[in-house]
Amino acid sequence: MPQSLKECFPMIQSRGEILKQMNKQKNLKATFESWKPEEQKEFLDICTGVRGVKMLYDAFFKEVMNPEYAPHRLNSFLSVILKDSVHVMSVLPNESTRLTDESSLLIMDIVVEFESGGIANVEVQKIGYLFPGQRSACYSADLLLRQYKRLRDEKKKGFSYRDIQTVYTIVLFEHSPKEFQVYPGVYRHCFEQKSDTGIEFKMPQKFIYIPLDIFRKKQQNEDGKIHNRLEAWLTFFCRDEPEMILRLIEQYPEFKALYEDVYELCRNVEGVMEIFSKELLEMDRNTVKLMIDEMQEEIQRKEQAIQEKDRALKQQEKELTLAKRQNESFEQRIAELEKKLLEK
Template identity: 90%
Template sequence: MPKNLKECFPMIQSREEILKQINKQKNLKETFDSWKPEERKEFLDICTGVRGVKILYDAFFKEVMNPEYAPQRLNEFLSLILKDTVRVMSVLPNESTRLTDESSLLIMDIIVEFECGVIANIEVQKIGYLFPGQRSACYSADLLLRQYKRLRDEKKKGFSYRDIQTVYTIVLFEQSPKEFQAYPGVYRHCFEQKSDTGIEVKMPQKFIYISLDIFRGKQQNEDGKIHNRLEAWLTFFCRDEPEMILRLIEQYPEFKALYEDVYELCRNVEGVMEIFSKELLEMDRNTVKLMIDEMQEEIQRKEQAIQAQAQAIREKDAALKQKDIELESFVQRIAELEKKLMEK
């Protein structure tokens, strides 16, 4: 077994080779110098095999999972996620109407259609958004409406609602929202609509969430064990420690070809620097978006607390006024009794 990534992937360049290419071009040098010291180190570590490549970067993911020249990879991964054999027929244009500028805050977002007509939206989030259920439902509804319009236009009068196929929303979280943190050790969650009476009616919207941070923690607690092929894929996506990459390749040798594709891409220093710069920007925007959402939620909670306190004050004020009325009435009755006693 190789001792390091360089031994396993000879195409990996040395630190000196990469820096030489950067220093030869003014634009690359300016970009490199604009990064923080820890960002420069991370970039060089990734390109030289000191640590693994971030596979979930949009460009890297699309390189290794491109269904046009390596369809079996995406087919296998999605089949394992869905627990059913599927085959991607085409990649659909992402025309989803975003309620806010969220498309740029996703690490990766791809929509595919299977041979059976089922549609799946696969996205990766660096930081899980607040309200993941509500958000997913909105975009699932958007995909469902797109399918309805397309089928209606294609079939015209021959269209029937039975033509509507399942729409999957598959979300991979690098950092899960708090709802998912309440289930440590559970990294796959599947949601679908069911009746409380047992009646079966086909509801086409389904949701699958994969918490990569929870999977990673579970795997670390189990001394890095990879129990099955789904865990092999998740290891490929979220573990960048060289020892884990080498362990994955030893247990599942077919993953070596995927890493070779990525490291061939890394030989294009200018291209990888562009990818890295974009990811740094998206990470910053992700963090800002999350902070804004959290601040808005905190403001809303405080407003609700203030409103509750104001309502409580109003109720107490009303109660005091009622007591004042009762006291005034009582004083009036005493005065009347005293008057009667005086008259006697």
């Protein structure tokens, strides 16, 4: 077994070779020097194999998982996610009405159609947004409506609701929302509609969520064990330690080709620097967006608490007014009785 990534992937360049390429071009050198020291170190460590490539970087992810020239990879991944053998027949245009500010948090967002007619929306979020259930339901409904309109137009009078196939919404979180943190040992959550009486309908919407941060913690607690093919894929996506990459390749050799594609990409220093710069910018934007979302949620909680206090104060004021009126009425009655006694 190779002892280093360089041993396993001879195309990986040395630190000297990378610096030499940067020094030849003023714009590359200026970009590199504009980064913080820790960012410079991370970039060089990635390119030289000191640490693994982060597969959740946008360009790297799309390079290895592009369904147009490597459909078998997406087939394999989706088959283990859905626990069913699927084959991607085509990539559909992504016409989602997704909000503009959400696009920056998405590493990948594609819609594919299976041979069976089913559809899957696959996305990877860098930072999970608030209200994941409501958001997923909206985009799933949008996709289901697109399928309905397309089938109705194609089949015309021959259309039947029987033609509607399952629409899957598959979301991977690099940093999952707080709802998932309540289940620290669970890294696959599947949702589907069911009756509370036992009656069975074919409801075409299904949702699968994969919190990669929770998987990572679980795997670290188990000394890096890879138990099955699903865990192999998740290891590929979220682990960049050289020892974990080498362990994955030893246990599942087919992943070596995926890493080779990325390390060939890394030979283009200018291209990789552009990717890295974009990721740094997106991370800043994502952090700001997350902070804004959390602040808005905190403001809403405080406003709700203030409203509840106002309601309680108004209720107390109403009760005090009523008690005061009752007291005044009581005092008036006593005065009337005293007057009558004096008259006698």
